[in-house]
Amino acid sequence: MAETGAAEKGSAEASGFSDMSDSEFLDLEDNQAPDASPCKPGPSELLGKDDKPVTLQTWKRGLALSSPMERFQCKYLYVTDLATQNWCEQQMVYGKELPGILAPEQAAILDTGASIHLAKELEVHDLVTVPVTTKEDAWAIKFLNILSMIPSLQSEGRVREFPVFGEVEGVLLVGVIDELHYTAKGELELVELKTRRRPLLPLEAQKRKDCFQAGLYKYIFDAMVQGKVTPAIVTHHTKLSPEKPLGPAVLRHAQQGGFSVKSLGDLMELVFLSLTLSDLPVIDILKIEYIYQETATVLGTEIVAFDENEVRGQAQHYVAYWMGHREPQGVDVEEAWKCRSCNYADICEWRKGGWMLSSTLEPHAKRNK
């Protein structure tokens, strides 16, 4: 009785999925662990929580292999993984190693943000619960969502929670764009909504992280509509089986949406064609909106200047950690204030050794002051 589930977000007008209850979806959200991630927790997972003993091979796979990508057993990364890395890479790593230790008040803030995002989404989509058992099913839902959203965007001019995926510096990056819409001028605008607990403008570090996140979305979305994200690339990273039969609920759903596909491979080809032949432009404008959670007041808006080389350069730096090309690093001394709100501050190796040491061993800086 696999209780796996996925929520399909479809436009009511475009696909006629309007009459399904969303209560099931909400229950699903409540039961979800806060730190879901495409990576297994790593070492702690290998200590044999079921009856099976830890084999030498498993041990080696878990600990001796070089790259974090392998150690955490990830096939892909989330866009938010890299964004979190931008905030503090060391904190992101601890988050992967020791998941699920979030302070209650932090969790509450995230929860409120998630609710506001969901409410926004419900303004333009209906949520449909589709039971899935395999990862092929789960990806099929993602693809069906794209297939229904493209015509929605082109006819109604707006979609929310648009799935994106693409190869960035050798790894597959997966994410969801908050909102895409056409402006009055006919430009395609991405909106990244950020809700805030306090009615204050975001600090530079916050903006930097959010701009990077938005930039990554554009980088991936543009690649998708330009035909650079092929079914072969996706299957290569995810190890999906294009010929594996899809679950009955997923097949039924595809039919209801008017898509005659018999396999995941068909579906991927269809998505590829739809992305490249629907006259979708690249994203023209990147906008970040900061909203006060309590009153829904807009605190600030950032229009991000997209610099492809800049985004790719940053991505390259973060991916280098995942590939095992370099050790993780924490924040610079100037940003040590971030540690105040970090759950891992007291165990942080970077704090113990790294910056504290390097800052006291800077003879020139000391003497010149």
Added chain:
DNA sequence: ATTGCTGAAAGG
């Protein structure tokens, strides 16, 4: 194959 598997983002 003994060899599996993953909603992304939620904010600081």
